[in-house]
Amino acid sequence: MTSPAGGGAAFNGGGRAAAPGLPFAGVPPEMQASVDRLLKTEPEHPEPEVVFEHGRPDPDGAGLSLRRLIRPYWSMVLLAGVFVALEALTLQAGPKLTQIGIDDGITARDSGTLVLVAVAYLVSLVVTGVAQAARVKVTGRIAACVMNDLRVRVFTQLQRLSLSFYTGEKAGVIMTRMTSDIENLQQLLQEGLAQFAVQGLTMVVVTVVLFTFDVRLALITIVMIVPVLTALSLWFHRASGKGYVRVRDTIADVIADLSESLQGVRSVTAHNRQRHNTEHHRQVTGKYYDANVRTGRINSIYTPSTQVIGVAGQLALLAIGANMVADGELTIGELVAFLLSLGAFFQPIQQLVQLYNTYQQGQSSIVKLRDLLSARPEVEEAPGAVDLPKVEGEIVLEDVTFGYEPDRPVISDVSLDIRAGETVAFVGPTGAGKSTLAKLVTRFYDPTAGRILIDGRDLRDVRIESLRRQIGVVPQEPFLFAGPLRDNICFAASDTSDDRIREALRVVGLVDVVERLPDGLDTVVQERGQSLSSGERQLVALARAFLAQPRVLILDEATSNLDLRSESKIEEALDALLEGRTAILIAHRLSTAMKADRIVVVDEGRIVEVGAHDQLVAADGKYTQMYATWTSQAAEAH
Numbered sequence: 276m277t278s279p280a281g282g283g284a285a286f287n288g289g290g291r292a293a294a295p296g297l298p299f300a301g302v303p304p305e306m307q308a309s310v311d312r313l314l315k316t317e318p319e320h321p322e323p324e325v326v327f328e329h330g331r332p333d334p335d336g337a338g339l340s341l342r343r344l345i346r347p348y349w350s351m352v353l354l355a356g357v358f359v360a361l362e363a364l365t366l367q368a369g370p371k372l373t374q375i376g377i378d379d380g381i382t383a384r385d386s387g388t389l390v391l392v393a394v395a396y397l398v399s400l401v402v403t404g405v406a407q408a409a410r411v412k413v414t415g416r417i418a419a420c421v422m423n424d425l426r427v428r429v430f431t432q433l434q435r436l437s438l439s440f441y442t443g444e445k446a447g448v449i450m451t452r453m454t455s456d457i458e459n460l461q462q463l464l465q466e467g468l469a470q471f472a473v474q475g476l477t478m479v480v481v482t483v484v485l486f487t488f489d490v491r492l493a494l495i496t497i498v499m500i501v502p503v504l505t506a507l508s509l510w511f512h513r514a515s516g517k518g519y520v521r522v523r524d525t526i527a528d529v530i531a532d533l534s535e536s537l538q539g540v541r542s543v544t545a546h547n548r549q550r551h552n553t554e555h556h557r558q559v560t561g562k563y564y565d566a567n568v569r570t571g572r573i574n575s576i577y578t579p580s581t582q583v584i585g586v587a588g589q590l591a592l593l594a595i596g597a598n599m600v601a602d603g604e605l606t607i608g609e610l611v612a613f614l615l616s617l618g619a620f621f622q623p624i625q626q627l628v629q630l631y632n633t634y635q636q637g638q639s640s641i642v643k644l645r646d647l648l649s650a651r652p653e654v655e656e657a658p659g660a661v662d663l664p665k666v667e668g669e670i671v672l673e674d675v676t677f678g679y680e681p682d683r684p685v686i687s688d689v690s691l692d693i694r695a696g697e698t699v700a701f702v703g704p705t706g707a708g709k710s711t712l713a714k715l716v717t718r719f720y721d722p723t724a725g726r727i728l729i730d731g732r733d734l735r736d737v738r739i740e741s742l743r744r745q746i747g748v749v750p751q752e753p754f755l756f757a758g759p760l761r762d763n764i765c766f767a768a769s770d771t772s773d774d775r776i777r778e779a780l781r782v783v784g785l786v787d788v789v790e791r792l793p794d795g796l797d798t799v800v801q802e803r804g805q806s807l808s809s810g811e812r813q814l815v816a817l818a819r820a821f822l823a824q825p826r827v828l829i830l831d832e833a834t835s836n837l838d839l840r841s842e843s844k845i846e847e848a849l850d851a852l853l854e855g856r857t858a859i860l861i862a863h864r865l866s867t868a869m870k871a872d873r874i875v876v877v878d879e880g881r882i883v884e885v886g887a888h889d890q891l892v893a894a895d896g897k898y899t900q901m902y903a904t905w906t907s908q909a910a911e912a913h
């Protein structure tokens with residue numbers, strides 16, 4: 276489960292000398308000893324179990340709870356418990372030792388006892404300090420382990436969920452699950468729970484100590500102070516509980532707004548929306564500010580009030596106790612010890628109430644995370660799903676109906692046979708449902724009625740991974756990841772040789788572009804591929820598809836951002852790419868559609884015409900009109 280040291284493997288060169296001219300090729304021998312020493316001090320990083328399978332949802336997502344999260348680390352929890360008990364006990368030795376020091380040392384003029392008490396006091400302080408340090412270390416380790424497990428689980432779940440989840444939930448809100456919700460839990464595990472135990476135990480110990488000093492004084496304390504303190508604490512608990520819910524909700528809004536404006540930065544700049552966005556963000560952060568001020572105000576009332584009650588109580592008890600000392604019912608040492616313990620009695624009450632809020636925040640984060648981890652992907656792999664063997668590529672749609680919202684179908688009763696190796700173009704007006712049909716074929720969504728077959732097998736009966744391996748998609752706006760261009764090109768086939776990459780570059784006409792880049796294939800592409808033009812990004816996506824060699828290819832306006840020269844340059848590449856494969860082209864330009872064996876005209880979610888270009892032009896239907904408009908526009912442009 277554990278590896279010797281994080282990142283150690285990269286440095287275990289056994290003192291190999293750096294190759295000349297390559298300063299970072301290895302660790303220089305004179306530094307190896309220091310590196311080994313450093314690695315020994317590195318903490319062990321447990322390897323979280325990474326299991327990703329479409330058909331295996333999070334096994335414990337619906338039952339997520341604090342208890343289950345810490346259960347794998349029970350031995351560390353036990354150890355922390357021992358340190359907590361030790362800390363709570365030794366903390367309370369002080370007042371008792373003070374009493375002995377005063378009564379048996381100072382009053383009795385016994386310097387030996389006084390020295391002994393002083394030494395014992397020192398030892399108790401050292402033990403408290405050591406126990407505290409050990410407890411913090413162990414709880415810190417537990418929190419780090421649990422958080423690491425949880426982060427991997429949440430990320431794996433996010434990879435598993437279907438596209439519908441991402442259209443229904445704001446990216447920023449999903450981010451808060453990974454940031455503030457997990458951080459809340461971290462705080463709870465690292466300090467909260469242990470403090471809860473320390474303070475709880477302290478209260479019990481102090482109550483017992485107060486009663487052993489003097490039963491009457493202890494009873495007076497409980498009758499006089501506890502009801503007032505309880506009432507105040509109940510108010511605080513309710514008020515701050517509400518306050519923290521507001522804080523949590525408003526921070527989610529702040530992150531959501533920030534993430535959206537970062538993603539839409541181009542549109543914001545182009546439409547001069549900066550001022551509007553700044554004002555909007557000010558309002559959103561204003562609500563967060565208000566929520567924080569509110570909780571601050573509640574804290575500012577509670578903490579000093581409890582202190583005033585504490586001091587008033589101590590004063591009253593000092594007066595009562597002084598009388599008892601005068602009457603000879605109590606020694607001075609006992610009174611001082613009682614008053615000291617009284618101080619330690621108020622603090623845990625105050626802290627416990629505040630900690631309860633940390634606990635509540637952690638619990639509400641657990642609820643949110645549980646919702647996320649127990650969400651079932653809308654496109655779910657059937658338990659008996661089988662690996663799809665290498666397909667010929669025949670695709671059949673049988674009476675397919677689908678709507679993103681169940682009561683608003685965007686595809687109605689569509690039936691279509693696409694032969695293996697055939698190229699079919701989907702054309703039709705904006706919003707007709709062309710891309711939706713393509714998404715159904717790749718099983719990004721499942722039809723609400725009807726079925727889709729590939730080589731005679733229902734898509735729902737095959738394993739999703741084996742299906743997607745054989746279906747390549749080149750989207751209109753391909754996404755490039757921050758990192759070397761090479762990795763982006765080999766996205767679907769990571770162990771591709773440089774020769775194959777070069778061939779792909781040549782075929783799609785990217786050679787010139789790569790040659791112009793400062794580091795060629797190793798040039799680092801910025802996030803989302805912002806440092807490349809949109810046409811170049813489309814070429815990268817075509818190269819990806821070329822390397823993946825899928826049996827079925829879906830090109831969603833895949834060449835729409837290329838100029839005519841580039842498009843004609845890759846025409847041959849496209850022919851090579853489509854050769855022998857089943858292909859679906861979603862086309863706005865009829866010049867692209869004309870390349871297809873058959874054209875499918877989609878309108879308002881239905882197929883209205885199917886046929887070869889010449890047939891459809893002659894049919895005097897929807898396509899004839901589209902073609903007439905297109906030719907007249909082309910003539911005008913000419």
Ligand SMILES: Nc1ncnc2c1ncn2[C@@H]1O[C@H](COP(=O)(O)OP(=O)(O)OP(=O)(O)O)[C@@H](O)[C@H]1O
Nearest residue numbers: 442679680685703704705706707708709710711712
């Ligand atoms: N995620 C979604 N949630 C809800 N409705 C959606 C979603 N995606 C698309 N739609 C709706 O479904 C309908 C079909 O959209 P689709 O993207 O398939 O059209 P299209 O024919 O590909 O259009 P275009 O040519 O403009 O790309 C549209 O009315 C659209 O508003």
